[in-house]
Amino acid sequence: MRRPRSLLGANPPATVGVLVIAAATLVLPQVLSAPNLITYVTIGLATIVVAGLSLLMGFAGQVSLGQGAFYGFGAYSAAILAIHGWPPIIALVAAVVMTAAVAAAVGALLLRLEGHALAFGTLALQLIFLSVLSQTPSFSGGAIGLTNIPALTLGPIAISGYRSYAYFVWIVAAAVLLVSRNITRSRPGRGLRAMATSPSAASAAGVGVVSYKLRDFALSAAYAGLAGAIYAFFLAYISPDAFSVMLSIEFVIMVVVGGLGTVSGAFVGAAVVTIVAQVLTSLGTGPSLPAQLPNVLSEGVYALILITLLRLMPDGVVGLASRLTKRLVRAKLERRATLRPAAGTVTGPVLAPATVETDGAHAARADGDTVPSRGGRAGGAT
Amino acid sequence: MLQLERLVKTFGVVRAVDGVSLSVDAGELRGLIGPNGAGKSTLFSLVAGHLRPEAGSINFEGRRIERLRPAARARLGIAITFQTVHLFRGMTTLENVMVGAHSWTNHEFVEAALRLPRHFREEPKIRERARGAVARTGLEPWADVPAESLPLGRQRALQIARALCGNPKLLLLDEPAAGLRGEERRELSELLARLCEEGFTMLLVEHDIGFVSRVAHRITVLDMGRVIAEGSPAEVRASEAVIVAYLGSVPADDGATSR
Numbered sequence: 001m002r003r004p005r006s007l008l009g010a011n012p013p014a015t016v017g018v019l020v021i022a023a024a025t026l027v028l029p030q031v032l033s034a035p036n037l038i039t040y041v042t043i044g045l046a047t048i049v050v051a052g053l054s055l056l057m058g059f060a061g062q063v064s065l066g067q068g069a070f071y072g073f074g075a076y077s078a079a080i081l082a083i084h085g086w087p088p089i090i091a092l093v094a095a096v097v098m099t100a101a102v103a104a105a106v107g108a109l110l111l112r113l114e115g116h117a118l119a120f121g122t123l124a125l126q127l128i129f130l131s132v133l134s135q136t137p138s139f140s141g142g143a144i145g146l147t148n149i150p151a152l153t154l155g156p157i158a159i160s161g162y163r164s165y166a167y168f169v170w171i172v173a174a175a176v177l178l179v180s181r182n183i184t185r186s187r188p189g190r191g192l193r194a195m196a197t198s199p200s201a202a203s204a205a206g207v208g209v210v211s212y213k214l215r216d217f218a219l220s221a222a223y224a225g226l227a228g229a230i231y232a233f234f235l236a237y238i239s240p241d242a243f244s245v246m247l248s249i250e251f252v253i254m255v256v257v258g259g260l261g262t263v264s265g266a267f268v269g270a271a272v273v274t275i276v277a278q279v280l281t282s283l284g285t286g287p288s289l290p291a292q293l294p295n296v297l298s299e300g301v302y303a304l305i306l307i308t309l310l311r312l313m314p315d316g317v318v319g320l321a322s323r324l325t326k327r328l329v330r331a332k333l334e335r336r337a338t339l340r341p342a343a344g345t346v347t348g349p350v351l352a353p354a355t356v357e358t359d360g361a362h363a364a365r366a367d368g369d370t371v372p373s374r375g376g377r378a379g380g381a382t
Numbered sequence: 383m384l385q386l387e388r389l390v391k392t393f394g395v396v397r398a399v400d401g402v403s404l405s406v407d408a409g410e411l412r413g414l415i416g417p418n419g420a421g422k423s424t425l426f427s428l429v430a431g432h433l434r435p436e437a438g439s440i441n442f443e444g445r446r447i448e449r450l451r452p453a454a455r456a457r458l459g460i461a462i463t464f465q466t467v468h469l470f471r472g473m474t475t476l477e478n479v480m481v482g483a484h485s486w487t488n489h490e491f492v493e494a495a496l497r498l499p500r501h502f503r504e505e506p507k508i509r510e511r512a513r514g515a516v517a518r519t520g521l522e523p524w525a526d527v528p529a530e531s532l533p534l535g536r537q538r539a540l541q542i543a544r545a546l547c548g549n550p551k552l553l554l555l556d557e558p559a560a561g562l563r564g565e566e567r568r569e570l571s572e573l574l575a576r577l578c579e580e581g582f583t584m585l586l587v588e589h590d591i592g593f594v595s596r597v598a599h600r601i602t603v604l605d606m607g608r609v610i611a612e613g614s615p616a617e618v619r620a621s622e623a624v625i626v627a628y629l630g631s632v633p634a635d636d637g638a639t640s641r
């Protein structure tokens with residue numbers, strides 16, 4: 001069943017969405033106040049990190065609790081190189097490459113292991129990163145941080161001021177999302193998606209599962225390093241406080257809120273969590289309130305969000321939204337079908353939202369479907 | 383083309399494959415039969431690379447392959463369809479089949495991300511080959527629907543299409559006819575006959591002896607992880623050891639099946 005092509009292309013809602021977003025990114029930096037511009041840039045940076053982490057969690061089925069460290073590593077690499085006289089844009093690119101290289105080295109050690117090795121390993125990496133910072137004051141500025149980070153210039157154009165960053169960050173975010181899309185809609189992306197639901201069938205088809213996981217991990221780290229490097233130039237000041245373990249956990253929550261493996265989910269998750277965090281901070285900050293309150297509040301709320309989401313909407317806000325739209329579309333098609341039964345309207349199978357299912361669970365189901373008399377016996381192939 | 387020598391694979395105390403030696407010629411369709419738990423699927427996993435043998439060797443076109451990973455064996459031309467259907471959920475039938483092309487294509491993350499030339503060279507070839515595989519397995523009407531929404535028989539066909547998209551030399555088919563209805567079975571045996579004419583080498587596990595006898599050139603019988611008989615379909619069906627170990631009783635006619 002092929003819909004006639006309209007002016008808006010094959011998928012009108014998506015095209016409208018892209019146009020609305022493009023218009024918003026052009027207009028918003030002009031109308032937002034300075035504090036809101038900072039939030040806006042922060043959301044853009046978080047979107048970049050979350051886009052990468054969601055590729056990792058959605059496809060490799062791995063969680064990284066060290067995205068904050070990669071973000072910080074990108075920030076420090078770019079800052080230190082730029083301070084030592086590298087052209088800022090070269091420092092930025094080098095920071096991305098270095099972050100990916102670190103992730104590749106760490107991943108090569110951890111991804112061969114089953115289970116949560118990567119989650120724990122990346123958490124350890126974050127702690128090592130923070131302790132290295134505090135041990136190398138002459139190099140990294142120690143607890144005080146680095147202050148004299150040069151301004152970012154792209155040839156003749158200097159990027160300075162909140163407004164130009166508001167444009168720059170979102171141009172970069174758009175480029176990153178385009179890269180994600182290009183990957184998912186091609187050979188390596190199909191391999192990643194295949195691997196997410198059946199690693200054994202993917203490997204039998206020629207997908208090098210371990211190396212794909214490794215590339216996926218390095219890519220997600222590169223995204224974080226890129227966002228971190230931009231962050232360093234944006235604030236012109238970085239310190240270890242900005243790259244706490246809590247930041248890594250925030251990134252994971254953003255992925256869960258937005259839903260795995262969708263481009264729009266990265267933005268929704270980043271925006272919702274950033275704004276909630278800011279509201280909590282302003283709620284918890286007051287003359288008579290204890291200084292720890294904002295932290296305690298946000299930790300409590302994050303825990304609540306995580307538990308609620310995992311129970312109610314395992315595929316995130318965007319997954320929930322698309323499930324609802326599909327239900328509406330189906331209801332409409334069914335109504336049409338009952339109105340004109342003779343026309344033979346094909347409702348077609350309703351797309352189930354892509355969920356990550358383990359090989360074992362699926363094999364068990366297929367086994368049940370195929371040969372009920374032999375239920376419970378594991379197929380030799382898995 | 384394929385030589386297995388004294389392969390051994392145990393699971394705890396179970397000797398699932400217990401010293402199997404087997405030789406398959408190029409272009410041959412070899413049937414592999416045996417009672418439940420005989421070790422047929424385990425043997426396939428050893429050849430496809432999902433399991434490593436504890437002893438013995440696997441030669442494929444003159445190369446020792448028993449230490450290679452599954453993806454490397456796929457690149458040499460070995461493809462498998464699983465007894466328990468393995469689909470890539472959330473992907474369409476065509477996309478599932480396109481994954482099969484991994485074994486003969488090369489463009490990687492950076493090339494896809496930046497849309498470099500090799501991406502544009504390979505992508506249309508992948509699509510074309512996948513469309514061909516979808517067509518010859520009768521899956522055209524389902525090409526653009528999510529694979530998990532297909533009826534079981536079509537899911538089995540999808541596995542074959544995915545294997546064919548990999549341009550394999552050796553096809554390991556683990557009970558491709560299980561759960562298929564009469565018409566679908568006929569289509570499958572026609573497809574197997576055509577693949578045979580095209581020169582594919584195949585190993586076919588199937589419980590329906592009538593079905594294997596019609597399509598296979600030779601049949602190997604496994605029981606308790608060992609080869610207990612080998613020969614033409616007629617020889618195997620006449621063998622006393624097979625009748626005792628596998629069938630339990632003498633079959634009445636061609637239509638006899640084990641289940």
Ligand SMILES: Nc1ncnc2c1ncn2[C@@H]1O[C@H](COP(=O)(O)OP(=O)(O)OP(=O)(O)O)[C@@H](O)[C@H]1O
Pocket residue numbers: 374377378379380381382393396397398416417418419420421422423424425465
């Ligand atoms: N992953 C595994 N772990 C433990 N035991 C296994 C595993 N896979 C297979 N086995 C055991 O190995 C033996 C051989 O199993 P296999 O699946 O190879 O038999 P099969 O000949 O394919 O049987 P069927 O006709 O029922 O498919 C059985 O006893 C089975 O229980």
Ligand SMILES: [Mg+2]
Pocket residue numbers: 379380422423424465556
């Ligand atoms: Mg089996």
